[in-house]
Amino acid sequence: MTAVPLPYRVVGNRAETTDTRTVELLPVGDGALPAFRPGQFAMLYAFGVGEIPVSVAGLRDGVLTHTIRGVGAVSRALCAVRPGAHVGVRGPFGTGWDLATAAGRDLLVVAGGIGLAPLRPLVQAVVSMPHRHGRLNVLIGARTPEDLLYRDELEGWARPYCGVTVDRAGTDWRGQVGVVTTLLDQATFTPHDTTAFVCGPEVMIRATARELLHRGVPARHIRVSLERNMHCATGHCGHCQLGPLLLCRDGPVVGYDRAQPLLAVREL
Amino acid sequence: MTAVAVPPDADSPACVLDGEGVGALVRELRARGRTVIGPTVRDGAVVLAELESADELPYGWGVELEAGHYRIRRRSDTAAFAHSAGPQSWKNFLHPERVRQWSADRGPDGGVTVRAERPEPTSFAFLGVRPCDLRAIQIQDRVMTGGRHRDDAYEERRSGAFLVLVECTEPGATCFCVSMGTGPAAQPGYDLALTEVLDSAGHRFLARAGTARGAEVLRSLPRRPADDVTRTRAREDVEAAAGRMGRTMPPVDLRALMADSLTAERWDDVAARCLTCGNCTMACPTCFCTTTEDVTDLTGDHAERWRRWESCYDLDFTHLPGGSVRTSPRSRYRQWLTHKLGTWWDQFDSSGCVGCGRCLVWCPVAIDITEEAHALHQEALDRRAGGKDEAP
Known part of the structure; x- marks a missing residue:
């Protein structure tokens, strides 16, 4: 019954930035939820507070990993969970990044802010199977250097390129400043033979996809992860509609050939 | 989802229930442990509520409908089903306004136990389901149970519900089921279908079963074989209703x-x-x-x-x-x-x-x-x- 959360035990909770934490979960009992795929999401329930959708940010060793930014009552409660506490989990829900269909192609991963979290298990999967794909380029945008996630891991993601840009920075920042698409010139990929995976604020998704289309990446090979108000995650509550799509079911990962006309309509 | 369909007129030929036959139907359904829900007049409207007997049906009541307007009115006859849609629909019972999905308790050690709400076994009988509303139920079936994730509680309520359809002979000024292809004649999906006929030969219902369990209920009621006059009158009344739709949709995709x-x-x-x-x-x-x-x-x-x-x-x-x-x-x-x-x-x-x-x-x-x-x-x-x- 996918409407009822299964208790998971918190086995790790570490700070990523001042407002964002990565929480690791293992099933309490013998029963576990079906395996998640990169790009899918879970509904996480903080006892007595409420439930929110959170993408999987890691799947290694059977540990369900979520990176959560504390912006509301539920996400703050989830950020505050201590090891040993129980969190309710439902899932897996939605479409994944579908890495299998990108075999042999160059990969372009473009993340804005917390949008890097759902892309992390994808990148980890690619890095762990180095010969299955072409070149891997990871382009990361953050508000400030302090908002950058997974700092220790980025070096290992450069196959051959992993770049970071920030919106604003202090004088000690020696990296790039500007929107994430400015990193595209440093990436090496063959546009028509590239699959792109894009996650971030909607305005960033639109700008990135526009630039990728301009450079010749086919729309159906640009996969974007969209956000709407996921409530039940089972296709019954109607909240996550984007035109014909129920994003909990038909998304969150959608080909840009489908997403583009829908995102072009204001307030759809 | 529903009981096995049998071809109408196969082992349960159309028959006629007299005016009292609906009373017998309500008694029979209640005797089988069903909660009978049907139309009744309450607070100036024809509402859907539990019926203890057919006496509570809105005999002699019609409705006057317009956009932004609803009034019940006395009819010159004693028809029970000569009213069109009221403020509620069957979703009030199959997909109720408020349901508890689960409850959870946190123990002294911080451990959480979650208990799924077991839906109470329900055994509804819906009396007076209009063809448009039967389609509405089937549409909600697709939403709640037709996808990857099924709503078990809905499934429980729905599969236990016995549907008595009543064909529409009195459409309102706001009706457009013909445009949507859902009425006013019966379409498959009912357990029993009735057509109310009221003329000089009396108040009666043309009845036929759509499922084996519908046929079984029908067999237990006082009835007589359908006569040509009643069949013809029923068909003509429904056809006339199709011609009296108050509204249309543009005839396009x-x-x-x-x-x-x-x-x-x-x-x-x-x-x-x-x-x-x-x-x-x-x-x-x-x-x-x-x-x-x-x-x-x-x-x-x-x-x-x-x-x-x-x-x-x-x-x-x-x-x-x-x-x-x-x-x-x-x-x-x-x-x-x-x-x-x-x-x-x-x-x-x-x-x-x-x-x-x-x-x-x-x-x-x-x-x-x-x-x-x-x-x-x-x-x-x-x-x-x-x-x-x-x-x-």
């Missing part, structure tokens, strides 16, 4: 019309009238949207999740951390209409509208879904004529 109309100017016109109150979504027999409430008791160690109806007109409906997606009334009315007539097809492979007219009747400012669809159609025609066709 409504799904394509909606897809082509996302930037229509008409949305501004309707937004100037729409109060975004959500009455249409509450009255609509197919609108299914819900939200959840997570509650705790005073100790903080007992929590529950309740699901309740919600409307796509609510500002919070599209809430995201950065604000709601659909803030303008224009976008919220557009969402409702384009979903109902258009994108419902993409999501659930059917229309979301059955032509019952409830959304017109219960709109406080008399917004008429058929008038809006006609206006969008006219605007599309004008656009094309003006060479500004933006349709694909």
Whole structure:
């Protein structure tokens, strides 16, 4: 019954930035939820507070990993969970990044802010199977250097390129400043033979996809992860509609050939 | 989902129940342990409620309907089913306004135990399901149980429900089931179908079974074989009803019309009238949207999740951390209409509208879904004529 959360035990909770934490979960009992795929999401329930959708940010060793930014009552409660506490989990829900269909192609991963979290298990999967794909380029945008996630891991993601840009920075920042698409010139990929995976604020998704289309990446090979108000995650509550799509079911990962006309309509 | 269908007229030929036959039907269904729900007059409306006997049916009552207008009125005859849709629909029973989904307790060690709500075994019998409303039930079936994730509690209530359809012989001024292809004649999916006939030969019902369990119930009732006069009269009354629809939809592919109309100017016109109150979504027999409430008791160690109806007109409906997606009334009315007539097809492979007219009747400012669809159609025609066709 996918409407009822299964208790998971918190086995790790570490700070990523001042407002964002990565929480690791293992099933309490013998029963576990079906395996998640990169790009899918879970509904996480903080006892007595409420439930929110959170993408999987890691799947290694059977540990369900979520990176959560504390912006509301539920996400703050989830950020505050201590090891040993129980969190309710439902899932897996939605479409994944579908890495299998990108075999042999160059990969372009473009993340804005917390949008890097759902892309992390994808990148980890690619890095762990180095010969299955072409070149891997990871382009990361953050508000400030302090908002950058997974700092220790980025070096290992450069196959051959992993770049970071920030919106604003202090004088000690020696990296790039500007929107994430400015990193595209440093990436090496063959546009028509590239699959792109894009996650971030909607305005960033639109700008990135526009630039990728301009450079010749086919729309159906640009996969974007969209956000709407996921409530039940089972296709019954109607909240996550984007035109014909129920994003909990038909998304969150959608080909840009489908997403583009829908995102072009204001307030759809 | 429902009991096995048998061909009508196979082992259960059409028969006639006399005026008292409906009373026997209610008694029989109750004797079989069913909760009989049917129309009855209450608080100035024909509502759906539990019936203890057929005496509570709205004999001699009709309704006067218009956009934004509902009145019950006395009829000159004693017909029981000569009224069209009231403020409620069968979703009030199959997909109730508020249900508890689960409850959870936190022990002293911080461990959480979650208990799924076991739906109480229900055994409804719905008496007086209109053909349009039968279609509405089937549409909600697709939403709640037709996808990857099934709503078990809905399934439980639905599979236990015995449906007594009554063909429509008295459409209201707000009805357009003919346009939507859902009525006024019976379509498959019922356990029993009745057609009320009232003439000099008396008050009676042409009855036939659509399922084995319907045939079994029918066999237990006092009845006589259907005579030609009753058959003919029943057919003529239903055919006449089809010719008396108060409203129509534009005779075009409504799904394509909606897809082509996302930037229509008409949305501004309707937004100037729409109060975004959500009455249409509450009255609509197919609108299914819900939200959840997570509650705790005073100790903080007992929590529950309740699901309740919600409307796509609510500002919070599209809430995201950065604000709601659909803030303008224009976008919220557009969402409702384009979903109902258009994108419902993409999501659930059917229309979301059955032509019952409830959304017109219960709109406080008399917004008429058929008038809006006609206006969008006219605007599309004008656009094309003006060479500004933006349709694909």
